[in-house]
Amino acid sequence: MEPKSPAPALYITGLGSQYPPYLLGPEEFEKFTARFYDMSRPGIKKLLQLNRSTGIETRSAIQPYETEFATQPDAPAISEIDQFFRQAGVDLTVQACKKALEEAQVAPRQITHTIGVTCTNSGNPGYDLLVARHLNLPPHVDRMLLHGVGCAGGLSILRAAAQIAGGASLRRKPARILAFACELCTPNLRHYLSLAETCTEADQPNIAGALFSDAAAAFVLCNEYAMAGNEQVPRLFELLEWGYDLIPNTIEHMSFYADIDGYRAVISRDVPEYTKHAIGPMFERLLPSYEEQVKSQSRAGGSQPLGSLGICDFDWALHPGGRAIIDGAAQVLQLSEDQLQATREIYRTRGNSSSASVLNVLDRLRSQSKKEHVVATSFGPGLSIEMALLRRCQLGEY
Known part of the structure; x- marks a missing residue:
């Protein structure tokens, strides 16, 4: 029997988290709800009860409850949500990516692959292309955008990065993969509240309105060929x-x-x-x-x-x-x-x-x-x- 080949060496060399500037508590969400919705409706009552019992003290938010989407008479259309993400969401992601790149001591021109994920945008071309342009990544970077994986996406992109980096190792080629995730859920709160207001069963409102927040995160994953000869590269x-x-x-x-x-x-x-x-x-x-x-x-x-x-x-x-x-x-x-x-x-x-x-x-x-x-x-x-x-x-x- 032939000896088993060693597994490729895969390292996370940089990590970056980026939260938007606002932290909003349960009381602020309740005041926001009262401005637009009937507080006597059973669905609204139940959602606000859940909002007070989640154990979340503050949610990170891309906007406060006093501007733009939060002040319009009607909930924003999905086209507005899409346009907003492709500006604010891309900016948030770029900030997370810059943190990961800086820690990894990797220049944008050295990135070989990108893997992105989100479930709060479905545009084509994908938001990953916009992120790559803002970071001045080379046009030949191998891009991948995952869809349909929801909250599991942060580890879905890690799994995809590992498989790509392992494949590169078999070909004796370097892989410096920039992977990122971004979600903007706050612009969708009006939609969840509208659904709760029309809900006739008190035990059936969508709990998503009381849980979700906004953030981006990124990491750089390298194989052994990307790190060869450079002992200064961090290994996290x-x-x-x-x-x-x-x-x-x-x-x-x-x-x-x-x-x-x-x-x-x-x-x-x-x-x-x-x-x-x-x-x-x-x-x-x-x-x-x-x-x-x-x-x-x-x-x-x-x-x-x-x-x-x-x-x-x-x-x-x-x-x-x-x-x-x-x-x-x-x-x-x-x-x-x-x-x-x-x-x-x-x-x-x-x-x-x-x-x-x-x-x-x-x-x-x-x-x-x-x-x-x-x-x-x-x-x-x-x-x-x-x-x-x-x-x-x-x-x-x-």
Whole structure:
């Protein structure tokens, strides 16, 4: 039997989070609702009750509740939302990308690939082309824009980047991949409130209006050929294992699509129940390969043999999809508050920024982490689950 080829070396060399300038609390959302909608309607009452009980203290917002979309007599049309994203969303993404590029010590002309994701814009050409133009990336950069992955998108682009970088390694070519996610959910709040006002069943309003916020995030992922001969390039995380799966018979529990007046998210109350039971099996499936790669590195470096790893040995960058999702994962996996500190902090202070959120958590976690091993996991329509296992390279430097 031929010896097994070593896995390509893949490193996250730069990370950047970018939030818009406004932080809006539950009370401000309630005042905003009262300006336009009938507060006696059962759907509105229920949505505002949810708004006060999410555990989110402030949501990041691209605009306050006193300008533009928030002051128009009618909710903005989807064409207005599209136009706004392709200006404000692109600007926010560019800021996140510049942070990641600067940390990675990579010039725009050195980028070989870009991978973008969003679920709050569907324009063609994709917003990734606009981002590339603002960053002055070369016209021959290999671009990819993912669609249909929703809140899982932050790790979907990490998985795609890993596969592309691994393929480049097989061809002995460098890969310096700039990947980014951006979501602008605030311009869609009027649409969610309009839906809640017409909802006749108090237990059926769309919870999305009480959860979602705005943010962008970016990272640079390099293979070993991109880093050869340059020891100054930062190594933040080594990506060793990743995976994707669909949770059976759950397709109707989460969706996001363009409606005539805006984007509509559908999130059933059963989502936390499904997600909390999907995390453990995927982790157990990915762990043996991750563990073997870490052991091989330890042997090659002359380190002490590594013992078996388990859930308690990892910090967790969990998508902050909602308090029930976070609490459910903590309960089933028996995670400590230290392991979920970054997830809870992002959720409490910024809300759920969809595809960007898990990358925002990973960025925050590296300044708090005490552990060498990290799990990142997120969920999207399908229901899908994404997971990545990473080894922190700069332990104790923050």
